[in-house]
Amino acid sequence: MECRHFGRCGSCRWYEEGYEGQLTKKAEEIKALFAPLYTGAFDIARSAPEGYRARAEFKVWHVGDTMHFAMNSIDREGVVLLEECPMVTAPIQALMWPLLDALNAAPGMGRKLFGMDFLAGRDGDIAVSMLYHRKLDDTWKAQAAELATKFGISIIGRSRKQKEVIGRDHVIESVDVAERTYRFKQIENSFTQPNPGVNAQMIGWALQQFEGLGGDLLELYCGAGNFTIPFASRFDRVLATEISKSSIHAAKTNMELNDVHNIDFVRMSAEEFVQALDGVREFNRMKGIDLPSYRLDTIFVDPPRAGMDEASCDFAARHEHILYISCNPETLKRDLEYLTRTHRIEAMAMFDQFPYTHHMEMGVKLKKAAQ
Structure with a gap:
């Protein structure tokens, strides 16, 4: 896997000799x-x-009026603003950057947004959890519904003692094992492989x-x-x-x-x-x-x-x-x-x-x- 953030991002820490070496x-x-x-x-x-993670959690970092995905730096002295993340599966990689652009363009949608979690199924079923330090009102729900329709995803808004679900709070994953395909309901904010x-x-x-x-x-x-x-x-x-x-x-x-x-x-x-x-x-x-x-x-x-x-x-x-x-x-x-x-x-x-x-x-x- 090639990533421009190797050596700075704290998510991947063992990369000098590539996948085979580690x-x-x-x-x-x-x-x-x-x-x-x-x-x-x-x-x-x-x-x-590469493209192996179907569940990923990112910080949302505000620089002026613009939001960025971020991860802790490898030395834990601050954060790294991400421009790519090749460890996530292709459906998440294809979604996360256009979704971030849409959030930056939606008035007030990013106010006190501090994290986003992605959960994806093999066939492109995706649930995105948005984490806030504020109460989510009807305006947020309407904006989230527009984004969910635009991108064909489910959105879950979370703040203190509040959970708002636009669509579903889970994805359906498919796993092929021993010549059989199994299907699993995987719930956001709970453990999945x-x-x-x-x-x-x-x-x-x-x-x-x-x-x-x-x-x-x-x-x-x-x-x-x-x-x-x-x-x-x-x-x-x-x-x-x-x-x-x-x-x-x-x-x-x-x-x-x-x-x-x-x-x-x-x-x-x-x-x-x-x-x-x-x-x-x-x-x-x-x-x-x-x-x-x-x-x-x-x-x-x-x-x-x-x-x-x-x-x-x-x-x-x-x-x-x-x-x-x-x-x-x-x-x-x-x-x-x-x-x-x-x-x-x-x-x-x-x-x-x-x-x-x-x-x-x-x-x-x-x-x-x-x-």
């Missing part, structure tokens, strides 16, 4: 980090070298690890069902938990979008689910779910950057098979040091979700060791 160095660092636990082969999911190409490879790799296991699957931290929906094809039933109400709602919608019917989505934390499974507490949210009928030999976890605590690791270790997706190699290593007391690592993978940064996502398959 990927090689990251892979070397990951292998060294996990060498005390695993010395086998790593599968590596490569990103497109930012790199759709690598996301499809992550799901595909995980599906390969489940080959031949059968039975039922337990998933913790399921989000909006990004992994859950495809996983349903490999198991008799899936029981999936998530604490976010909006994510659970989206997950149930995604199940319908994909005509999948063997998943029970439950809104509860991992800790609450363990309490329900062990009979420590009863939850109304579990009514209608026959927990004893599940054959839960396999568990899938995709926790936040903090990883899992010791209690969660203990719970995961009850299962014959563990598949762990991690967005933080450091906390993954900590958790694996605990999990490998009872399980052995059978496969590992690296997923380059964020090119030109030091970030790398990981996948690990574990199986209970013979006693």
Whole structure:
């Protein structure tokens, strides 16, 4: 990827040797980090070298009467005013500059506008969130509606305790995995996988690890069902938990979008689910779910950057098979040091979700060791 802002913009920090150079160095660092636990082969999911981000957040910087897209500078001493951003997908790249020109030309539309977030589907479905330090009135709504019609997008206006939706607050994304196209409702201002190409490879790799296991699957931290929906094809039933109400709602919608019917989505934390499974507490949210009928030999976890605590690791270790997706190699290593007391690592993978940064996502398959 070529970008005139390399070396100044803080978004991309590792670019001197191009995409191949940064990927090689990251892979070397990951292998060294996990060498005390695993010395086998790593599968590596490569990103497109440019146009890979379908979710992007930009500052809106005011210079006189003109607004610019901006990012923090690499030294965090001020901002860089952007003239291009080749890391975002083509639909976002094609939209963001004409939209900014239109905002600059719309009287009052940019007043106290401080940020814009873009969320795009593969087929060009785009939702733009505009973030303000002022109350949004009827004049703003009328102007936003004109822009939404002109550009064929949805616009969400956000200010303190206010959310105004012009169109929809989500996009529909399509993901091709294992010769099937899945469709997902992705809600603005909630977590989605930012790199759709690598996301499809992550799901595909995980599906390969489940080959031949059968039975039922337990998933913790399921989000909006990004992994859950495809996983349903490999198991008799899936029981999936998530604490976010909006994510659970989206997950149930995604199940319908994909005509999948063997998943029970439950809104509860991992800790609450363990309490329900062990009979420590009863939850109304579990009514209608026959927990004893599940054959839960396999568990899938995709926790936040903090990883899992010791209690969660203990719970995961009850299962014959563990598949762990991690967005933080450091906390993954900590958790694996605990999990490998009872399980052995059978496969590992690296997923380059964020090119030109030091970030790398990981996948690990574990199986209970013979006693």
